[in-house]
Amino acid sequence: MDKKISFPADLPEGAISALMQKQNNVQPSVIVIGSGISGLAAARNLSEASFKVIVLESRDRIGGRIHTDYSFGCPVDMGASWLHGVSDENPLAPIIRRLGLTLYRTSGDDSILYDHDLESYGLFDAHGNKIPPQLVTEVGDAFKRILEETEKIRDETTNDMSVLQGISIVLERNPELRLQGMAYEVLQWYLCRMEAWFAVDANLISLKCWDQASETFCAIFDLNRAVHI
Numbered sequence: 001m002d003k004k005i006s007f008p009a010d011l012p013e014g015a016i017s018a019l020m021q022k023q024n025n026v027q028p029s030v031i032v033i034g035s036g037i038s039g040l041a042a043a044r045n046l047s048e049a050s051f052k053v054i055v056l057e058s059r060d061r062i063g064g065r066i067h068t069d070y071s072f073g074c075p076v077d078m079g080a081s082w083l084h085g086v087s088d089e090n091p092l093a094p095i096i097r098r099l100g101l102t103l104y105r106t107s108g109d110d111s112i113l114y115d116h117d118l119e120s121y122g123l124f125d126a127h128g129n130k131i132p133p134q135l136v137t138e139v140g141d142a143f144k145r146i147l148e149e150t151e152k153i154r155d156e157t158t159n160d161m162s163v164l165q166g167i168s169i170v171l172e173r174n175p176e177l178r179l180q181g182m183a184y185e186v187l188q189w190y191l192c193r194m195e196a197w198f199a200v201d202a203n204l205i206s207l208k209c210w211d212q213a214s215e216t217f218c219a220i221f222d223l224n225r226a227v228h229i
Contacts, residue, residue, distance in 0.1 A: 027052045036064020037080075065199070079199070123189065131182060139179065139186040146170050146177055154207050163194070163210055164202040 028051050032043045035057040043053045061067070065079030086093045086103055096103065123131040150166035171178050179187050191202055198205050 029054065031056060034064065035059075035062040037066055039064070123186065125182065125185070131186060135183060136186055139183050140190060142177060142179065142183075143187060143190040149174060149177070150207060160206055160208045162203045163205040163207050166207040167191075167202075 030046050030051045030053050032039050032046070032053060032055045035043075035055050039055060039057075040062065043055050046053045067078045069076045069078050083092055083096060083103065084090070086096075086105075088094060122133075123136055125131060146167055149170040150163065153161075153166045153169050194205070195202050198210065
């Protein structure tokens with residue numbers, strides 16, 4: 001039912017029709033909270049739909065988790081930095097192309113990243129002592145074995161669980177995979193890398209789905225730059 005509009009009886013001639021026209025021409029307005037990628041996308045779609053849009057952001061910048069920090073003298077991505085899958089099924093891919101950013105096909109074989117190439121980074125303990133690269137490599141191999149064993153846990157049950165739960169079950173069944181001392185600390189670093197990849201704690205990562213991505217390649221992107229690493 002249309003909303004009825006009432007006007008004062010003492011309006012001069014022609015005023016009612018003028019007010020009606022003004023009301024019909026009023027542009028609807030919307031307030032979007034947050035200028036992360038979702039907020040910016042919502043604001044753009046609303047603006048294209050002829051809404052008057054106001055975006056409220058508590059920080060002094062836009063982008064949310066998509067942010068590059070240059071305070072160290074080099075670019076460090078504090079959040080999103082990879083575009084997983086550049087097909088049109090990924091809604092970000094067309095946006096990145098429209099922005100004119102260069103995409104580079106990469107893989108684990110041709111990427112040179114400080115935390116991917118075990119010969120190009122150093123881990124240090126809490127006292128500033130460098131951890132032997134051999135130990136880091138051995139723990140990395142152990143972590144791979146642990147994740148492989150979680151596949152058995154996944155196949156045994158129809159109910160999902162977290163990756164952390166799956167790892168706990170694996171370590172209970174396979175005491176030889178338990179690590180102690182510095183090896184345990186390095187294992188936590190590998191687990192933190194996994195959490196950083198999914199941007200969530202391990203107790204919230206799905207055991208059934210974490211390695212089921214259909215796209216097997218990635219592209220590096222940033223709202224401010226496009227760099228081949």
